[in-house]
Amino acid sequence: MTGAAAAGAGARRVAILGGGPAGLAAAQAALAAGAEVTLLDEGGRLGGQYWRHHEQLTDRRLQHGWARFERLKGVLDRAEVHTGASVWSAEASDGVVRLRAVVGPADATSRTALEIEADAVVVATGAHDLALPVPGWTLPGVTTAGAAQALAKRDGVTVGRRTVVSGAGPFLLPVAQSLAIAGSEVVGVHEASRIGGLAAGWLPRPWQLAGKAGELVEYVGALARHRIPYRIGSGVVRVLGTDRVEGVVIAALDADWRPVPGSEREVACDSVALGHGFTPRLEVAIALGAAIEGDRRGRFVVVDDTQRTSVSGVYAAGEITGIGGADAALAEGAVAGFMAAGGSLDDDRMRGPLAVRRRMGAFAARLERAHGIRPGWTSWLADDTVICRCENVTRRTIADRADAPLRAMKLATRAGLGACQGRTCGRAVEAIVAEAGGSPEGFDRRPVLAPVRLGEVAALGRGSTVVDTEPARCDDAGTTVAAVDVQ
Amino acid sequence: MRVAVIGSGIVGAACALALVEGGAEVVVIDRVGVAGETSSRCEGNLLVSDKAPGAEADLAVASNAMWRSLAERLDADRPNGQPATEFEAKGGIVVAFGGGEAALERFAEAQRATGIRAEAMDVAALAAAEPFLSPEVVHAVHYPDDAQIQPSTATQALLDTAIRAGARLVIGEVTGPLGRPGGLSGVTTTAGPIEADVVVNCAGPWAGEVAARLGARLDIRPRRGVILVTTPMPQRVFHKVYDSDYVGAVGSGDAALQTSTVVESTPGGTVLIGSSRERVGFDDRPGVAPAAAIAAKAVRLFPFLEETVLLRSYFGFRPYAPDHLPVIGADPDVAGLVHATGHEGAGIGLAPATAELVAHAVLGTTTALDPAPFLPGRASLQETA
Amino acid sequence: MIRITVDAEPLEGRDGQTIAGVLIGAGRTAWRSAQTGDRGVFCGIGVCHDCLVTVNGVEGVRACQREAVDGDRVEREVRA
Missing domain, CATH: 3.50.50.60 (FAD/NAD(P)-binding domain)
Incomplete structure (x- = not known):
């Protein structure tokens, strides 16, 4: 049965972008509200970063909330699901949302064109790691914490045998656990925040940790089991090596993340995992016209109580509305999907998601207070440290042009103009420009939303028929109903 | 003063x-x-x-x-922070597909009379100058004074x-x-x-x-123009290369979407593809139509572009008088x-x-x-x- | 078990692994030449484009995103 047949004629057409926790919860809720649902995800498998997996390669010890994932997937036989779908264009006008994607193996040529028209869309594009630049971070063996996690979970491999994990936030804990289980010694986990900041963020309302606490306790247990030292107020401030990682310099960091003079010590390792936070993937929401709020320390999609953005018919959920983790994303996704499908917040089925969303909203605020990036980090950079990895632009080059408008600065230095389009360096470049007295914001607008081949774009210009692919099906079913499952 | x-x-x-x-x-x-x-x-x-x-x-x-x-x-003695102009006197090649050769040659002839250097190229010279160009191109004119910055x-x-x-x-x-x-x-x-x-x-x-x-x-009044940029690659385009329909579009006041192909490499290794022309005021949502039209023409000119990754697109407003x-x-x-x-x-x-x-x-x-x-x-x- | 070649050298990987997974599993950490040295996986989720390779003659494929297929011919990309 296709999505359309299941929903019946005249049902609201809801498109969902992203198959992570937020997108899957949105799909479940939109289906429950009677919508005709189409879900697109760029990955080869559903699950997003949180439930990244491969049926044969993933160690089950690395999965959390797996039953929930299976329940969410279980209802998708009533939806049209496209994995391996790169959405490269998104437009919203006159109450109609139009998405253009190519579907097929990653970065292949002549993938199948897909054009989706919908009455509403839930943008649940998530976030990627924010790894701050460190001298030596372009050496092979340095990855983001997310890469270490993805490689361990999805491919069952680790980049090195002795890994140092450094950055900020609770995400470092599962990363260390994954590395250890997948076969690397973890020399240490270095959390930049100090006890004062952690206490300010975490201690006042410990009961808000409910739900999260179990997972955190599990990670702490894993660190102990694998004898992994966890050090707060410290971090990797330089990576050593000539052709690849040979070691790192660890320093104590003050409350503003400035290295404490004299505290540096060298540690031998062959790989480094860096994760100082997350950057929301805003380009699709921006292309759809959704308002963004915040500054360079964090910019997110603005949503109301119903998860609706500033644009009618455009909803947003998960990390693009604020970094809050999987539980928040699940709750927001359920609200967004239900409302996009024409549901009401007064519906009994919204009670669970609304309660979780309330609790997790406070969690997100405390996360930012405890682990948010502090401005002193730029003092561990050297003038010749590469900031933009794609175009090899140094800190000095960027600072020298900081007084120009951002667009002119980028064109003069090439910072942010490379293959990743500033996704990796954007926030760091903004910090350097701000420090040098410029006004930096504006790395999030990207008219081409995903890599697409010119021939695939040209196919549209030649007026060729857009082919709708046979939708993929998820046929493993789960039936357990939890408090926030919307059915 | x-x-x-x-x-x-x-x-x-x-x-x-x-x-x-x-x-x-x-x-x-x-x-x-x-x-x-x-x-x-x-x-x-x-x-x-x-x-x-x-x-x-x-x-x-x-x-x-x-x-x-x-x-x-x-570019001489640039102080710290002053960027280079990237001036390059690479020359332009205007090409015609079958049926367009007479119009191109007529246009070039009129230009020569005013002192613009416009040199007809034979097929062998064209293949040597732009080896990746479509074999369907039947005529080309070389403009050695065209440059890029x-x-x-x-x-x-x-x-x-x-x-x-x-x-x-x-x-x-x-x-x-x-x-x-x-x-x-x-x-x-x-x-x-x-x-x-x-x-x-x-x-x-x-x-x-x-x-x-x-x-x-x-x-x-403003006229909107969309330009496409590819990912960096080894150099395969050596001049500014235009479809001769470029000539027709510049002076037109038609409001509808027009495109003409201009393809060139940049020192950064990307290929720049322009451009569309639309009279739509200061509308800042070009949608996909201009990009698709430009891409289709560029791929016809340089077939290798079919498999090239589109990195970004941008647009600007050009000022024109009636x-x-x-x-x-x-x-x-x-x-x-x-x-x-x-x-x-x-x-x-x-x-x-x-x-x-x-x-x-x-x-x-x-x-x-x-x-x-x-x-x-x-x-x-x-x-x- | 799958077999691919990387710059004509045969490598073995596990069914379902990405090209990056096969390369790392074989002990390689870098496979693209950038201006400031070699690069391999950095973000691991398709964002940073550091891990680009040419696959079966097609340039610009993210090794961390593309599932390896038996017989794939992988070549190094060099940024001048």
Whole structure:
């Protein structure tokens, strides 16, 4: 049965972008509200970063909330699901949302064109790691914490045998656990925040940790089991090596993340995992016209109580509305999907998601207070440290042009103009420009939303028929109903 | 002489340098800063190939020669932070597919009569010059004087040089005139009043709005152009290569989407593909139609592009006057106001010659160029105003 | 078990692994030449484009995103 047949004629057409926790919860809720649902995800498998997996390669010890994932997937036989779908264009006008994607193996040529028209869309594009630049971070063996996690979970491999994990936030804990289980010694986990900041963020309302606490306790247990030292107020401030990682310099960091003079010590390792936070993937929401709020320390999609953005018919959920983790994303996704499908917040089925969303909203605020990036980090950079990895632009080059408008600065230095389009360096470049007295914001607008081949774009210009692919099906079913499952 | 230059795009920057070196005390005023709009949202074309014989072609030929010495000067002994102009005299090749060869050759013949170098290429020469070009191309004309520049960095280099020579940059928006009606003695801005003996309006597509704020009438409209950029790759395009339908589009006032293919490599390794032309006001949501149309034509010209990854696209607004000629010179009604705008898609190429005409209008410096065809008071503009 | 070649050298990987997974599993950490040295995986989730390779003659494929297929011909990309 296709999505359309299941929903019946005249049902609201809801498109969902992203198959992570937020997108899957949105799909479940939109289906429950009677919508005709189409879900697109760029990955080869559903699950997003949180439930990244491969049926044969993933160690089950690395999965959390797996039953929930299976329940969410279980209802998708009533939806049209496209994995391996790169959405490269998104437009919203006159109450109609139009998405253009190519579907097929990653970065292949002549993938199948897909054009989706919908009455509403839930943008649940998530976030990627924010790894701050460190001298030596372009050496092979340095990855983001997310890469270490993805490689361990999805491919069952680790980049090195002795890994140092450094950055900020609770995400470092599962990363260390994954590395250890997948076969690397973890020399240490270095959390930049100090006890004062952690206490300010975490201690006042410990009961808000409910739900999260179990997972955190599990990670702490894993660190102990694998004898992994966890050090707060410290971090990797330089990576050593000539052709690849040979070691790192660890320093104590003050409350503003400035290295404490004299505290540096060298540690031998062959790989480094860096994760100082997350950057929301805003380009699709921006292309759809959704308002963004915040500054360079964090910019997110603005949503109301119903998860609706500033644009009618455009909803947003998960990390693009604020970094809050999987539980928040699940709750927001359920609200967004239900409302996009024409549901009401007064519906009994919204009670669970609304309660979780309330609790997790406070969690997100405390996360930012405890682990948010502090401005002193730029003092561990050297003038010749590469900031933009794609175009090899140094800190000095960027600072020298900081007084120009951002667009002119980028064109003069090439910072942010490379293959990743500033996704990796954007926030760091903004910090350097701000420090040098410029006004930096504006790395999030990207008219081409995903890599697409010119021939695939040209196919549209030649007026060729857009082919709708046979939708993929998820046929493993789960039936357990939890408090926030919307059915 | 105190001169206020409104706008720090390529035309404003070139005028600032010419004026400060002519002895004026220069203040440049811009809403966002150097090259914040059109001059960082275009291709950097220094073209003679697309100009039909006439006043603009003469200006283009003169300006093209000026750019060679100007770029050399800007790139020599660059101080810290001043970007390179990336000037490259790579030459252009205009090609025709079957059926288009006669029109292209006729156009080239007319250009030759005015002194533009336009050399017919045989198939062997074309294959040697552009080995990745479509075998369906039947005729080509080589324009050795066509050149390319990185427009944003060239603008920054120009303004940096003007500032080192004594010009001042103020970030602010012009809000109105200073002085009595019909005679300016400066402008008011969001950053405070700026007194000046002459105000030069280099606000590009916003020049009409600036003129109105200063009590003058100037019909300048925006035309949107979308450009595509590929990921970096080994060099496979060696000149600026155009489909000959480029020639037809430049002078047209049709509102509908038009595209013509211009393909070239940049020093960064990317391939730049332009461009579309749409008269849609300052609409900033081009959608996919222009990109798709440009991509289709580019792939026809260079089949290897079919598999090339599109990295980004951008668009800008080009200023044009109803008669499609640049508007350079004294305002016919408001004393103390000089305009320099309306260059459509040719502002980068025409900037040095425009600056020379502006210096002539403001300071009375000598020029071999004929200002008459570009004066704001010309008959073809007064009819529509 | 799958077999691919990387710059003509045969490598073995596990069924379902990405090209990056096969390369790392074989002990390689870098496979693209950038101006400031070699690069391999950095973000691991398709964002940074550091891990680009040419696959079966097609340039610009993210090794961390593309599932390896038996017989894939993988070549190094060099940024001049």
